[in-house]
Amino acid sequence: MKTILPFLLLFLCSLTYAQTTVTGSVTDDNGQPIPGANVIIVGTTVGIVTDFDGNFTLTYNENPPFTIQASSVGFESATAEITKYKQNVSLILKEGNALDEVVISASRTPERIFESPVTVERFGLKEIKNTASSEFYDGLENLKGVDINTNSLTFKSINTRGFATFANTRFMQRVDGMDNAAPALNFPLGNLLGMVETDVQSVELLPGAASALYGANAFNGILFMTSKNPFDHAGISAYFKMGITSQEAAGDNEYKDYGIRVAHKFSNKFAAKVNFSYLQGTDWVANDTRGKDRNTTFIKNNSTRENDPDYDGVNVYGDLATTNLRNVKENPDFLSRLPNPALANLIPEVNVSRTGYHEADLTDYDAKSIKTDWGLYYRPWENDFEIQYVGKIGSGSTIYQGSNRYSIKNFFLQQHKLEIKNDNFFIRGYVTADNAGDSYDMVFTGVNVNRKWKSDEDWFGEYAGAFLQATLAGLNGDQAHAAARQAADTGRLEPGTPEFQQAFNAVTNDPDILTGSQLKDESKIYHSDANYNFSHLIDWAEIQVGGSYRKYVLNSFGSIYTDRNEEIPYSEVGLYTQIQKKFLEDDRLKLTASLRYDKSELFDAFFSPRLSVGYNLGENNNHNLRASFQTGFRNPDTQALYIGFNVGPITLIGSAFDNPERFTRTVSGTEISPTGQAILGTNSYTYNATGAYDNSFTRSSVTAFAASQNPTDLEVANPGLVKPEQVSSFEVGYRGKIDKISLDFSAYYNQYKDFITTVDVINPYYGDVQLSQTFPVNGTPTPLSVIALANEDFQAYRAYTNTSEDVSSYGASLGVSTKIFGDFDLGANYTYAKLDFDRQANSDFQTNFNTPEHKFKATFGNNDLFENFGFNVAWRWSDNYVWEASFLTADVPAYHVLDAQINLRVPSLKSSFKVGATNLLGDEYFTAAGTGYIGSQYYVSWIINNL
Structure with a gap:
């Protein structure tokens, strides 16, 4: 012992x-x-x-x-x-140097930006802390090649390399590996279900095609946001921002935004975190009163309510209801009220619209975003093997602009993820579910509030009667129209009155588009994916394999999709592999090859290859040349497949093989005998949308025919059913360091095949578009379809299809960063983008390129101007461009914006304080036609213990 x-x-x-x-x-x-x-x-x-x-x-x-x-x-x-x-x-x-920073997204493996095989942008903790924008997500706009289209205060849409509306289905956004797209919309809603600022670890952006590694929707770019792991970042951090938004239309309004992060490492095996943030402010008021052309999405020159009886204001809703007064003068009930029916001949054949409500009458512009997420992290062997459960909930109110303008109220989105991973592999599965809440269509709110007060038939009848009386009293045409409108509007529901509010509540809680405007949706996406990196087992190259599976379940109760009777499920699967190998002395040469296979149950399979080469030059490997060939594809999104949405003068119809026949409705029109040889009168009958694809004229040719009355002007449309879109992308680039200057240059050329677009078509209720079916009119055989057009017995559709025309785009970007005057950071970048498409020859197709040809951005700052004090200034300029979308096509004037901030760190309080302003010069601008002008935002923020 x-x-x-x-x-x-x-x-x-x-x-x-x-x-x-x-x-x-x-x-x-x-x-x-x-x-x-x-x-x-x-x-x-x-x-x-x-x-x-x-x-x-x-x-x-x-x-x-x-x-x-x-x-x-x-x-x-x-x-x-x-x-x-x-x-x-x-x-x-x-x-x-920024080029030394490590990114993961470009190759699904850690590598320096300097050696990335494709263009990649990074927005790290330093950039987040120094951004002059009011929140980190807005700061992404200062990256080269990036546009942020501002839909509203709380909903911004990222656009890289063009081809995007606010519904940017060509761009993917991921948060901790989860696709951020809302199931009903199939595109991300900005940062609504994104990240709380104090939990952001890094943001990476690939501005080009990334389908080879990330699947169908990573077509024109993908954004990755990664949060802080509680094993590495424990503790409590919080932020509080307050200030005002200032806009000429809305005045000065309070703005507040606060959030908290709590993370704790209980042991080397278990850690957890929870985040919460709340933002509230007043949205940018949209008050464009210019009139629109009803036959296109363009502005109608000099159209106002005062000079145009058929006025359709951009941000005025309710004037969608229109008719030709000839329809009134031919009404037997109207004629019976006249002392002499011949007086009806004094009523002109002119289109007249009902009086609408301004957008501000139909929404409170309350902008709100509530986000919370939580995570449980378990490392059973106290090493890199980790099991995660993450839950996210986002709710908010905002304005969304699609084919109409929508007030998104109490929209709810949730995600739940289970993931197992280590440094060499991951397996994850998650579900995304949304709920439209109290959202509604503002255009149809205006239409149906009017109808709650007085039916269209009564209103137009009163208008015609008053017009006739005014004409008999000796008033000229303009005066008679003004008097008729005043008479027909007598007693109209006024905003702010209990009667108006009662009608408003009834309409916005009714999902039937004929009487209401409510949007209903409870759709879901189920997604799983996996990846394995063999680099720890194989020395001669880095090889990865992976795959994904996704199932959509659409459930809008028929308010958006053709799912009135049952949910619509469909799925898609993908597999990919990548090999990366370095050659030559000092591994100067790096080759990367990727291949992905994707199959949707609705379409044939596709292969997407990617090949890239990178070579380091210089004695210290300070110069990198890269070139890549990438292919991308995207399956038609949920709307292109299954939408069936009446937006007034036109109906949006998706073209999945079974969708047009699912969209049925009852219409009123002239009834033709089965033999086509007799007009039986007027009748109501059930009709589906198959004619949009197999019996339709182009809308532009119908407009031409209306002016010429020459049937030879009519052109057959009959667009094909939509199928997947493909892109071939060629890119070259250079990254280098010359003394203290960092350079990053890239140029690309994209060529699209089967470009997914929409085409406006007219489907006559009877008669064929080949003009072979005729009916004798005054002894002359007249095509039945021409008679249908004359009687307004037709339906206008915006049909999803592919164009066989050549669509290409090309561009370049250059970024420069350096230090001047010692420790001052200076950065600048320029982006050029150009569409190669004959718009004039293809006026029925919309490409939605929607990006300026020239953009320039610059930042200047010093994080340590003196002890614990810093500042940053960001300036950007955008060239003018044409915004093309289903709601409105119009010019966006050139604009420039200056953002600035100063910050003070107080170590004794573990705090930093920031005072900042966006659009400091106060020059209001807009990035998309139809939205509110963007004013200025002034704020003060207090950030505590944000590590």
Whole structure:
């Protein structure tokens, strides 16, 4: 026993001293602390994050010696040897270059931006903290090649390389691996279900085709947002912002935004976090009163309510209801009320619309966003193997502009994810579900509030009668129209009155488009994907394989899709592989090849290859040349497949093989005998939308025919059913460092095949568009379809299809960053984008390119102008361009915007304070026709312990 006891005491002492404690600090080369820096034991996953003062205490259950490494985004890593059980170290990080930052998205594996095979942009913690924008998501607009189309205060849509409306189905947004698209809409709603600012770890953006690795919707770009893991970033952090929004139309209104993050590492095995944020403000008021052309989406020159009886205002709703007064003068009930029916001949054949309500009468412009998410993280073996459950909920109110303008009220979106992963693989599955809440269509709200008060038939009858009386009294045409409108509008429901509110509530809670305007939806997406990287098993190359499965379940109760009777399910599957190999001395040459297979149950399978090469030049490998050929494809989105949505003068109809026949309705029109040889009168009958694809004229030719009355002007449309779209993308680029200057240049050419678009067509209720079926009119055989057009017995459709015409685009971008005057950061970038498509020869097709030809952006700042004080200024200029969309096509004038902020760090409070302004010069502008002008935003923020 005496012999054993010393050995036991020695063993116990070794156990005691095996726990090594390392304390220290991490600073930059100016002596400023770096909060949130990662400090790890090299070769392990054991680590910690520095606190607000850059200090850390790290405990390791092993004996020295070992090595620790400190790293932080924007800095070069530094290491220190630990040789004692209790040791204090000071780690100094030299500020690095943006090209040294590590990205994952370009190849699904960590690599420096400098060596990325394709164009990639990164927005890290440093950029988030220094952004002059009111929130980090808006700050993405300062990246090169990026447009942010502002739909409203809380809904912004990212556009890269064109071809996007607010419904940007060619762009994908992922948060911690989950697609952020709303199931009913099939595109992301900005940051509605995105991230709370204090939980953002990094943002990466690929502006080109990425289908080879990320599937169908990553067609023109993909955005990745990654959150902080509670194992690495524990603690409580919070932010509070308040200020005002200022707009000429809305005045000055309060704005507030606050959030909190709570994360705790319970042990080396278990950690958890929860986030919450709340934003509220007043949306940008849209008050464009210019009149629209009913036959197109263009502005109608000089059209106002005062000079145009058939006025259809851009942001005026209710005037969608229109008729030709000849329909009234031929009404037997109307004629019976006249002392002499011949007086009806004094009524002109002119179109007249009902008086509408301004958008501000139909929405309160309350902008709201509520986000919360939580996560449970488990590492059973205290290494990189991790099991995650993440839940996210987002709700909000905003304005959305599609084919109409929509007030999105209390929209609800949720996601739930289960993921198993380590450094070499992941397997994840998640579900996304939405609920439209109290959302409604503002255009049909105006139409049906009018009808709640007085039917269209009564209103137009009163209008015609009053017009006739005014004419007999000697008034001219304009005066007679003014008097008729005043008479027909007598007693009209006025906004703000109980009667108006009662009608408004009844309409916005009614999903029947004939009487109401409510949007209903409870759609879902089920998604799973997996990836395995064999690099730890294979030395000669890095090989990855992966796949995904997605199932859509559409359930809008017939308010958006043709799912009135049952849900619409469909699915798609994808598989991919990638091999990456480095060659030559110092691994100067890197080749990457990818191939993806995708199959939708509705379409044939597609293969998407990608090939890229990168080569480092220079003695220190400071110059990188890259070239790539990528292919992308996208399946038609849910709307292109299954929408069946009446938006007034036109009906949106998707073209899945079974969709047109699912869209049925009852119409009133002239009834023709089965032989086509007799007109039997007027009747109502059930009709489906198959004629949009197999018996339709182009809308432009019907407009031409209306002017000429020459049937030879009519052109057959009969668009084909929609099928997947493809793109071939060629890109070259250069990244390099010349002294203190970093350069990043890229140029691309995209060629599209089977470009998915919409075409406006006219489907006559009777007669064929080949004009072979005729009926004798005054002894002359007249095509039945021409008679249908004359009697207005037709339906206008906006049909989804593909164009066989050549659609191409090309562009280039150049980014430059450097330091001047010592420590001042200066960055600038220029982007050029051009559409190659003959618009004039294809006037019935919309490409929705919607991006300026020239953009220029610049930033200037210093995070340490003096101790704990910094500033940043961002300026951007956009060339004028044409915004083309189903709601409105119009010019967007050139604009320039200046954002600025100053910030103060208070280490004793573990806080930073920021005072900032967006659109500091106050020049109001808009990025899309039909939306509200964007004013200025002034704010003060307090950020606590955000590491």
